[in-house]
Amino acid sequence: MATPQEWARGYARQALADLDAWQALAATDLAACQSLHFLQMACEKLAKAHLCATGNDPAGLQTSHAFGAKQLPTIIRDELTFEKVKSKLRQDILRYARGLAREIELLAPSVDSAGKRPDNCEYPWEDATGKLWVPVDYAFPVDQLLLHPHGFKVLKLIRRATERLAA
Amino acid sequence: MASGARRPKGSRARKPSKPEFARTLANRHREIEPELIAAYRLEAPDETDRDPIKLLEVNRETIATGIMPLGFPPSPSRGVPYATVIVEITPEEFEQVQAGRLKLPRGWRIAEEIPLNVASR
Numbered sequence: 001m002a003t004p005q006e007w008a009r010g011y012a013r014q015a016l017a018d019l020d021a022w023q024a025l026a027a028t029d030l031a032a033c034q035s036l037h038f039l040q041m042a043c044e045k046l047a048k049a050h051l052c053a054t055g056n057d058p059a060g061l062q063t064s065h066a067f068g069a070k071q072l073p074t075i076i077r078d079e080l081t082f083e084k085v086k087s088k089l090r091q092d093i094l095r096y097a098r099g100l101a102r103e104i105e106l107l108a109p110s111v112d113s114a115g116k117r118p119d120n121c122e123y124p125w126e127d128a129t130g131k132l133w134v135p136v137d138y139a140f141p142v143d144q145l146l147l148h149p150h151g152f153k154v155l156k157l158i159r160r161a162t163e164r165l166a167a
Numbered sequence: 168m169a170s171g172a173r174r175p176k177g178s179r180a181r182k183p184s185k186p187e188f189a190r191t192l193a194n195r196h197r198e199i200e201p202e203l204i205a206a207y208r209l210e211a212p213d214e215t216d217r218d219p220i221k222l223l224e225v226n227r228e229t230i231a232t233g234i235m236p237l238g239f240p241p242s243p244s245r246g247v248p249y250a251t252v253i254v255e256i257t258p259e260e261f262e263q264v265q266a267g268r269l270k271l272p273r274g275w276r277i278a279e280e281i282p283l284n285v286a287s288r
Contacts, residue, residue: 008238053238054252055273070230071237074255078239081195082246090199098228164242 004055011049011058012165018042019159032143033121033135040068040107040121046162047071053165068105072158073098079157096150097157103142182248186279189220192251193281202227203283204258209271210278219250221275225261233260234271 002010019042025035047067052058061067076097080090105111109120118125124134145151183191186208193206209221219238239251254271256264263269264277271277 004238005240047237050237050239051235053240054236056236070232070235070255073229074237074253077196077200078251078253080199081192087198091201094199165240 004052007058008049008053008165011045011052012162015042015045015049015162016166018045019162031136032140036107036140036142037121040104043068043072043104046075049165050075069102072101075161076154076157079161093150093153097154100145100151100154103145185220185249188249189222190281193222194284197283206281206283207277208279208281209275212274219252221252223254225258226255227258229255229257231257231260
C-alpha cells in the first residue's frame with residue numbers, strides 16, 4: 001500500500017506534467033481555455049498533493065474539483081515565508097495570489113460560486129440574460145491576472161512548490 | 168545567537184527545537200499575512216519528535232471549508248528543518264473548534280497558543 005508521501009509525490013509529478021502542458025499550449029495560438037484547463041488541473045493536483053501528505057484518503061480527494069482557492073495561497077505562502085525579499089512585497093504577492101487562486105478554481109465547471117460564475121474552460125454556459133457562451137470564445141479574467149507582474153511571480157512559486165514536492 | 172552577531176567561519180547554526188521553530192514559522196507567516204490573528208501548536212495523542220510541526224492558524228482572509236490539513240516536507244536549504252502541517256481556519260471555524268462542533272483529525276489537540284509579534288506588520 002502506498003504511503004501518504006508516495007501519494008503526495010505522485011500527485012505533484014502529475015501536476016508538473018499539467019504545468020508543462022499549460023506552458024506548451026499557452027505558447028501556441030490555441031484558445032486560452034485549452035491551456036487554462038491544464039493550469040487549473042495542475043493547481044488542483046498540487047493542492048491534493050499537500051492534502052495527501054498529511055494522510056488524507058487519496059480516493060476521497062479524487063472526486064472533487066473545488067481545490068485551489070483555499071489551499072493554493074497557503075502553499076504560495078510557504079514558498080514566500082523564507083524568501084529574502086521585503087515583507088511588504090511578500091504581502092502584496094500573497095494578497096494577489098488569493099484573488100488569482102479563486103479565479104483559477106472557477107475555471108473548473110463544477111465550481112460556479114453558487115451560480116454567479118458559470119464561466120469555465122470546458123463546457124458552454126448560459127449567462128443570466130440567456131446568452132450562450134462557449135469557452136473558446138471567452139476572455140477569462142484569470143488570463144489578465146496572469147499577465148500582471150505579481151501573477152507571473154505567483155506562477156513561478158506554484159511551479160517551484162510543485163517541483164519541490166515531486167522531487 | 169543574538170541577531171546580527173557573526174558566526175565563526177565554518178560553524179553551523181544550531182538546529183532550533185520543534186517548539187522554537189513552530190514559533191518562528193508562525194511569526195514569519197504573520198509577517199506576510201496581516202489577517203492571521205492567532206496561531207496554535209497542535210499535538211497528536213502519541214506525539215513524538217519525528218512528527219511534523221502542526222500549526223492551527225486562524226486567518227480572517229481564508230475560506231471556510233472545515234479542517235483541511237496541508238502537509239509540507241522539510242526543506243533545510245530554505246531554513247525549514249522540520250516537516251510541517253498547516254491547518255488554516257476562519258475565526259468562526261475556530262469558535263466551532265473551541266465548542267467541539269468542529270473536530271480536529273486523529274485526536275489532535277491544541278497544545279499551546281503561539282504569541283504573534285504584531286509589530287512585524
